[in-house]
Amino acid sequence: MKKKLLFLFGFVLLLSGSLLAQTKVGGIVLDDTNGPIPYANIYFKGTSEGVISDENGKFYLESPNNYTTIVVSFVGFAPKEITLTKAVSYGLTVKLSEGQELKELVLYSGKTSKKNNPAIDILRKIWERRRKNGLKMFDQYEFDKYEKVEFDMNSIDSAFMKRKVFKGMEFIFNHVDTSNVTGKTYLPIFINEALSNVYGDNVAKRKKEITKANKNSGFSNNQQVIAFIKDLYVDYDIYDNYLKFFDKDFVSPLSRTGINVYNYVLADSTFIEKKWCYNIVFYPRRKGELTFKGNFWVNDTTFAIKKIAMSASKEANINWVKDIYIEQEFDVLNDSVFLLKRDHMMSDFAISKKEESKGVYGKRTTLFRDYVFNKKKPDNFYTADVNKFDEAILTKSDEFWEENRFESLNKDEKGVYKMLDTLQTVSKFKRMYNLVATLGSGYYQMGHFDYGPIFSSFGYNDVEGIRLRTGGRTYFGQNDPWRVEGYVAYGFKDNKFKYGSSGKWMVNKDKRIILAGGNRRDVEQIGVSLTATSDVLGRSFASSSLFASGDNSKLTNVNFTTFSAEIEPFKNLVLRGSFNYRTLESASPSTFKMDYYLDPNDHSKGTKGSLKQYEFGFLVDFTPKRRTVGYGVERTDVDYNYTRIYLNFSQGIKGIMDSDFDYKKLQFYYRQPVLVGGFGRLFATLEAGKIFGEVPLGLMGIVPGNQSYFIIENTYNLLDYYEFVADEYVSLHFEHNFNGRLFSRIPGLRSLNLREIVGIKGIYGTVSQDNINMNASSIVYKAPDDLYWEYHAGIGNIFKVFRIDFAWRGGYRDVPGANMFTVKGVFGFHF
Incomplete structure (x- = not known):
C-alpha cells in the first residue's frame, strides 16, 4: 500500500462546464x-x-x-x-x-430517536428482506458487465495551467471539463474499460467473472497503478453491514448496526417508475467515524432499494481522500425483482482536505444488463483459473468497443486516449514519469533493465562498517515469463565484496510451473524470522544497524545456494520442492562465536566454527482470497488482507557435499485478518516448529528479537538478537487496530484522526539437552520454556504518516540486563 500511495501522490505532483449537462x-x-x-x-x-x-x-x-x-x-x-x-x-x-411538520410524515432534527421513528421501522423491513432481494432470489444468475475507471486531476485553474512544469505539454488542457458531482474543473489523465460476463450460483455460493475485453490509456504496464486501481475499486453489496473502501470498513447505512451510528429521517415519498417509494435521509450521529451521509429510495412492498446516493463524511477517519461519492440505481424487472443496473463511485484524492486543495479524482462507473436466471452450470465451471491470460483481450479494435460498450464515451473520454498517447512521446513528461515510477517501485528502468532496489544502496553494521550496494533485474513487462536479478555489495570495514544472483523461469503458464535457482554470499543477521523464506536475495532490516540499538556484531557469513520447482495446481495454492546448500560461519569471531562440539558427549574431540549443510524441502503455501496483478513469473499483491497458511518441511542429510548434520525440520505459519464488527481489524499470527535431531546454533530456531528503533512484524520488541533459541516452539501474536473508533468519541482527540492499536505476543519453546551439550559458542542457550510474553499499545496516523508503539515486557523480567520497556515507531502512507 505504501508504494501504491507514493506512486499516486507522485503522480499528483507530476501533473499536479460539461457540454452534455443542461x-x-x-x-x-x-x-x-x-x-x-x-x-x-x-x-x-x-x-x-x-x-x-x-x-x-x-x-x-x-x-x-x-x-x-x-x-x-x-x-x-x-x-x-x-x-x-x-x-x-x-x-x-x-x-x-x-x-x-409535513403532512403524514413525522420529522426529526439533530439526533433522531431510535423509537417511534418511521424511517427505522422501514429500515427493519429492509433487514428482513435483504437476503431475499435482487440476485439472491434465484438459484443461479448471469449478466453482462461494463466497467469504466477514470483518473482526473481536479481543481484546474489558469494559474495551475501556467506552471513551468507544463511547458511543452499545454495541449493536455484542451480536455479540461467540469465534475457533475462537485462542480470542480478536472482533466482526464487515465481511463480503463473492461467488458466481462459474470456467473453466480447462490446454492453452491460460488461466483466467476470472465473478462472479454480490456482497454486503457497510458501506464498500462505499471503494476503499482494497476494494483492501486484494483485495491481502490473492490466489489461491494450495499446490503452488507460493512463496506470496504481504501482498506477501511465503513458502516453501511443499511447495516443492522446502522441505528447506532446514523440518524434516519423519513423525508418524502413518491412514485418512481410506477412504484411507490419512500425517501429516507441518513447522516452520522458522531463525527470521525467511518460513515456516510445521503439518502435512498426504497419500495413500499418489496423493501428493495430503488436508488441510493451517499458520500463519506468529511470528518471520517481516512487519509488522503477528501470526498467519496457513491450512487447506485436498480431496475424494476417485475413486481418483486429489483436488479442493479448502474453503480457509480467517485473519490477525490488530495494531500489536504481543504476545499481549495488540488488532487486526483478516481471514478468508476459500472453498468449491468442482460440478466439470465436459474441456468445451472457444471460444478467445475466455477473453478478459478490459476493464471489464464489472453493477449487478445487487450487488443480489441476501436470498432469492437464502439459496438460493445454499454454507453458511449463523451468527447473528453475519447480524447484522453489520444492525449495520453501523445503525452508519452514528450521527453520532458517521460523523464518526470520515470522519476515518479522509480519512487513508487524502488527501481529505475533503463530499457529492459531495472536498476535497484535504490533504497538498499546504502547500509551500515558493526562488521562491514559503511556498506554500498548496486544491482538490478531484467524487466520487459509485468507479464515476463522469466527474470534474472543480481547485486554486488562492498563493506569498507571488512574490505570484502558480497554478491547475489538468481533466476526464475515459468515453464508452464496455466499451472504456474516455475523453476528457480540462485546463490548469495553475504553478511547477515540470521534468526530474524521463525519461519524460513525462499527469497534467495532477501536481506533483513536487522542486518543494518544504521537505526538500531545495542550490540549488532552477531552477524554471520552466509553462502547459500538453492534450486526449486513449484506449481500452482489450484488458485492460490502453491506447492514447492527445493534443494539447498549453505555454509555458515561467524562474521566477527572475536566477539561472536558459532562453535559447536564435534561430539556432544565427548568435548575432548574438539570444536568447529563453520557449518556446511545440504537439505531438501517441500512446502505448501495457501493464500485464499489473495488478489494479484500480473501473469508473469512475479506478481504484485493488491493488498495483504488475506489468510495465509504455510507448511514447510526440510530434511538435512549428512555426508552429501560434506554436509555436517542429519535432521528434520517442520514449520507451520498461519496468519488471519479478522474484521471485528466495525471496531477495526484484528490480525492473529500463529507459528510453530520442531527440529528432530541434533543441530548447532546456525540451524536452530532463533526467537526473532528487534533491536531497531522501528516496528517489525512478527518480532519481539523487547528481545535482543539470540536472547532465546529453541528447537521446538509455539508463537502467537495478536494485534488489533481500532482505526480510530475509540478516539473518535473523545472530544479534543476526535479532530486529530488518530488510530489506536493494541497487541500481545507470546512464545513457548524448549531446547533439548543434546543440543545444549553440542553448543560451544559464545551464546548461552536459553529457551522461553516458562512462556515469554510482551504487550504493546500504540497510536497511529500521527500527522497521517507516523505510528508510535509503547511495549512492555511481561515475562522473564528477572533476567539480568533485560529490556523492560521500549518505544518504537514506523513511517508509512495509509488510507
Missing part, C-alpha cells in the same frame, strides 16, 4: 441565523435527482435534462422552491425557516 446549480443552504445546514436535501422538482448538502451546507447538482426548479428541504424546516432563471446557476444562497 442544468447546473450550486450554492449553500443556511438557516435564519446564517448558520450552514448540513445534510439538507436538494433535488430537481418532480424528480428523484438530488444531492445532500455537505457538512458546511454546500451543494452542487447537475443533470443532462432541462429543469427550472429545485426544492430544498431539511427536517424541522419548511421546504423551499427555487426558480432557476438560467441553465447554470452557481453561488446560490438558500435560507430555510423553521416550519410545520
Whole structure:
C-alpha cells in the first residue's frame, strides 16, 4: 500500500462546464441565523435527482435534462422552491425557516430517536428482506458487465495551467471539463474499460467473472497503478453491514448496526417508475467515524432499494481522500425483482482536505444488463483459473468497443486516449514519469533493465562498517515469463565484496510451473524470522544497524545456494520442492562465536566454527482470497488482507557435499485478518516448529528479537538478537487496530484522526539437552520454556504518516540486563 500511495501522490505532483449537462446549480443552504445546514436535501422538482448538502451546507447538482426548479428541504424546516432563471446557476444562497411538520410524515432534527421513528421501522423491513432481494432470489444468475475507471486531476485553474512544469505539454488542457458531482474543473489523465460476463450460483455460493475485453490509456504496464486501481475499486453489496473502501470498513447505512451510528429521517415519498417509494435521509450521529451521509429510495412492498446516493463524511477517519461519492440505481424487472443496473463511485484524492486543495479524482462507473436466471452450470465451471491470460483481450479494435460498450464515451473520454498517447512521446513528461515510477517501485528502468532496489544502496553494521550496494533485474513487462536479478555489495570495514544472483523461469503458464535457482554470499543477521523464506536475495532490516540499538556484531557469513520447482495446481495454492546448500560461519569471531562440539558427549574431540549443510524441502503455501496483478513469473499483491497458511518441511542429510548434520525440520505459519464488527481489524499470527535431531546454533530456531528503533512484524520488541533459541516452539501474536473508533468519541482527540492499536505476543519453546551439550559458542542457550510474553499499545496516523508503539515486557523480567520497556515507531502512507 505504501508504494501504491507514493506512486499516486507522485503522480499528483507530476501533473499536479460539461457540454452534455443542461442544468447546473450550486450554492449553500443556511438557516435564519446564517448558520450552514448540513445534510439538507436538494433535488430537481418532480424528480428523484438530488444531492445532500455537505457538512458546511454546500451543494452542487447537475443533470443532462432541462429543469427550472429545485426544492430544498431539511427536517424541522419548511421546504423551499427555487426558480432557476438560467441553465447554470452557481453561488446560490438558500435560507430555510423553521416550519410545520409535513403532512403524514413525522420529522426529526439533530439526533433522531431510535423509537417511534418511521424511517427505522422501514429500515427493519429492509433487514428482513435483504437476503431475499435482487440476485439472491434465484438459484443461479448471469449478466453482462461494463466497467469504466477514470483518473482526473481536479481543481484546474489558469494559474495551475501556467506552471513551468507544463511547458511543452499545454495541449493536455484542451480536455479540461467540469465534475457533475462537485462542480470542480478536472482533466482526464487515465481511463480503463473492461467488458466481462459474470456467473453466480447462490446454492453452491460460488461466483466467476470472465473478462472479454480490456482497454486503457497510458501506464498500462505499471503494476503499482494497476494494483492501486484494483485495491481502490473492490466489489461491494450495499446490503452488507460493512463496506470496504481504501482498506477501511465503513458502516453501511443499511447495516443492522446502522441505528447506532446514523440518524434516519423519513423525508418524502413518491412514485418512481410506477412504484411507490419512500425517501429516507441518513447522516452520522458522531463525527470521525467511518460513515456516510445521503439518502435512498426504497419500495413500499418489496423493501428493495430503488436508488441510493451517499458520500463519506468529511470528518471520517481516512487519509488522503477528501470526498467519496457513491450512487447506485436498480431496475424494476417485475413486481418483486429489483436488479442493479448502474453503480457509480467517485473519490477525490488530495494531500489536504481543504476545499481549495488540488488532487486526483478516481471514478468508476459500472453498468449491468442482460440478466439470465436459474441456468445451472457444471460444478467445475466455477473453478478459478490459476493464471489464464489472453493477449487478445487487450487488443480489441476501436470498432469492437464502439459496438460493445454499454454507453458511449463523451468527447473528453475519447480524447484522453489520444492525449495520453501523445503525452508519452514528450521527453520532458517521460523523464518526470520515470522519476515518479522509480519512487513508487524502488527501481529505475533503463530499457529492459531495472536498476535497484535504490533504497538498499546504502547500509551500515558493526562488521562491514559503511556498506554500498548496486544491482538490478531484467524487466520487459509485468507479464515476463522469466527474470534474472543480481547485486554486488562492498563493506569498507571488512574490505570484502558480497554478491547475489538468481533466476526464475515459468515453464508452464496455466499451472504456474516455475523453476528457480540462485546463490548469495553475504553478511547477515540470521534468526530474524521463525519461519524460513525462499527469497534467495532477501536481506533483513536487522542486518543494518544504521537505526538500531545495542550490540549488532552477531552477524554471520552466509553462502547459500538453492534450486526449486513449484506449481500452482489450484488458485492460490502453491506447492514447492527445493534443494539447498549453505555454509555458515561467524562474521566477527572475536566477539561472536558459532562453535559447536564435534561430539556432544565427548568435548575432548574438539570444536568447529563453520557449518556446511545440504537439505531438501517441500512446502505448501495457501493464500485464499489473495488478489494479484500480473501473469508473469512475479506478481504484485493488491493488498495483504488475506489468510495465509504455510507448511514447510526440510530434511538435512549428512555426508552429501560434506554436509555436517542429519535432521528434520517442520514449520507451520498461519496468519488471519479478522474484521471485528466495525471496531477495526484484528490480525492473529500463529507459528510453530520442531527440529528432530541434533543441530548447532546456525540451524536452530532463533526467537526473532528487534533491536531497531522501528516496528517489525512478527518480532519481539523487547528481545535482543539470540536472547532465546529453541528447537521446538509455539508463537502467537495478536494485534488489533481500532482505526480510530475509540478516539473518535473523545472530544479534543476526535479532530486529530488518530488510530489506536493494541497487541500481545507470546512464545513457548524448549531446547533439548543434546543440543545444549553440542553448543560451544559464545551464546548461552536459553529457551522461553516458562512462556515469554510482551504487550504493546500504540497510536497511529500521527500527522497521517507516523505510528508510535509503547511495549512492555511481561515475562522473564528477572533476567539480568533485560529490556523492560521500549518505544518504537514506523513511517508509512495509509488510507
